[in-house]
Amino acid sequence: MPQRDSITTYIHQYWPKIIRQNREDISTLIGLPRPYLVPSDGAMFQEFYYWDSYFMALGLRGTEYEALILDIAENMAYLLKRFGFIPNASRYYFTSRSQPPFFSRLVWLAYEVKQQRGDADSEAYLRDMMALARKEYEVVWIGEKPPHHRLVHRGLSRYFDINYLDFLASCESGWDHSTRCEDTWLNFLPVDLNSILYVMETDQVRAADLLGSKGDALYWSEQAEKRRATFQELMWDADEHFFFDYNWKEQQRHLHPSLAGFYPLWAGLATPEQARLMVEKWIPRFLYPGGLVTTLDKKEGRQWAYPNGWAPLQWLVDAGLEKYGFSETAREIRKRWCRNCEKVFEQTGVMWEKYNVVDVNGAVESGLYGQVKGFGWSNAVYSDFIRRI
Numbered sequence: 140m141p142q143r144d145s146i147t148t149y150i151h152q153y154w155p156k157i158i159r160q161n162r163e164d165i166s167t168l169i170g171l172p173r174p175y176l177v178p179s180d181g182a183m184f185q186e187f188y189y190w191d192s193y194f195m196a197l198g199l200r201g202t203e204y205e206a207l208i209l210d211i212a213e214n215m216a217y218l219l220k221r222f223g224f225i226p227n228a229s230r231y232y233f234t235s236r237s238q239p240p241f242f243s244r245l246v247w248l249a250y251e252v253k254q255q256r257g258d259a260d261s262e263a264y265l266r267d268m269m270a271l272a273r274k275e276y277e278v279v280w281i282g283e284k285p286p287h288h289r290l291v292h293r294g295l296s297r298y299f300d301i302n303y304l305d306f307l308a309s310c311e312s313g314w315d316h317s318t319r320c321e322d323t324w325l326n327f328l329p330v331d332l333n334s335i336l337y338v339m340e341t342d343q344v345r346a347a348d349l350l351g352s353k354g355d356a357l358y359w360s361e362q363a364e365k366r367r368a369t370f371q372e373l374m375w376d377a378d379e380h381f382f383f384d385y386n387w388k389e390q391q392r393h394l395h396p397s398l399a400g401f402y403p404l405w406a407g408l409a410t411p412e413q414a415r416l417m418v419e420k421w422i423p424r425f426l427y428p429g430g431l432v433t434t435l436d437k438k439e440g441r442q443w444a445y446p447n448g449w450a451p452l453q454w455l456v457d458a459g460l461e462k463y464g465f466s467e468t469a470r471e472i473r474k475r476w477c478r479n480c481e482k483v484f485e486q487t488g489v490m491w492e493k494y495n496v497v498d499v500n501g502a503v504e505s506g507l508y509g510q511v512k513g514f515g516w517s518n519a520v521y522s523d524f525i526r527r528i
Contacts, residue, residue: 142481143525149490150518154204156180157515159187169229172217173210179492179513187214187229189238190313191516193245194451198519205252212249212268215242219271224279224287227311236300236311240280240335243272243342262350269346276339292387293369295328296336316506317443318436319384319397326388330374334402337366341407367408374403380416382409397434398425398452404459414463422468429479429496431456431472442506446497448476450520457524473524480521490517 163170177184227233246268281290289296300307308324340363347355383392430448437445460469492511
């Protein structure tokens with residue numbers, strides 16, 4: 140397809156435009172030892188972002204820029220060693236919080252690159268990096284007091300900011316700004332975060348098995364099972380057939396459906412029957428001509444809401460559906476998302492941060508930040524999806 144070829148060329152030529160190298164601290168910008176990617180080539184972004192970097196790395200696989208996956212992992216490791224956690228982004232004013240913790244996932248991507256290259260130090264690399272991932276997990280994500288007061292209820296964690304401000308905790312979620320959690324994020328155990336923490340635990344099981352550490356494998360299996368049991372009890376709603384964020388202060392689920400509810404499929408937390416019920420009831424409600432809508436609620440100024448679709452959420456839902464055998468549904472989502480990107484590219488000549496999935500010819504809900512062209516994770520997810528359509 141000519142349009143697809145044009146986007147592929149655009150993306151290939153775009154990666155060099157968003158590569159930065161900055162080894163020394165400059166004003167508020169934190170120096171990093173390796174090259175890194177920023178989300179867009181505009182003046183808005185010059186810093187390294189935590190979860191953006193993971194999703195951008197997905198699009199680098201199999202390209203001439205694949206070595207950047209190792210650079211991104213090393214930069215995360217550096218930040219973790221220097222600050223004791225991975226900040227939201229590499230600015231000093233972002234060091235009050237983190238972002239969704241995909242470090243262990245990125246370590247596996249980097250390990251696969253090293254394996255493919257035949258690097259002799261692959262296992263030592265995996266051992267060292269997973270030790271850092273364990274530090275992030277234990278110090279940051281199950282921390283029980285400032286500066287990392289995230290573990291708050293029955294072994295499950297919340298998003299946090301050292302200032303104890305709900306708005307800034309929502310920024311740690313990456314969903315700034317959304318209709319989730321009634322704007323009281325500190326009161327909620329988010330379904331997405333605790334799914335990611337389950338993946339962090341199972342990543343440690345996998346690494347321990349590969350490295351021959353039976354004791355560690357058993358320990359992490361027990362941690363994952365504890366989380367799974369509590370997660371199922373608190374977040375699965377048998378009447379609605381969906382997973383919801385849990386208000387630990389009021390001890391009740393917030394029955395506000397969003398794509399965060401599909402994270403348990405990506406994580407492998409759902410049972411096959413739960414996955415079937417979710418797909419039958421909820422995919423038809425979230426799926427529009429241009430892909431999956433983020434939430435079913437529309438609210439002015441909330442960019443992580445109706446009618447917007449975001450690349451990382453398309454990817455996570457797709458991965459979850461594939462894991463549970465709903466391959467045709469996943470493929471339809473990939474096709475609709477890619478057609479949306481292609482239609483907008485035909486009109487504008489660029490890729491974008493977010494898309495209107497309800498009306499592909501309509502405007503997005505721009506939120507407080509506006510609409511940003513580029514865009515790193517949109518490019519990456521499109522690149523991954525077209526390989527599998």
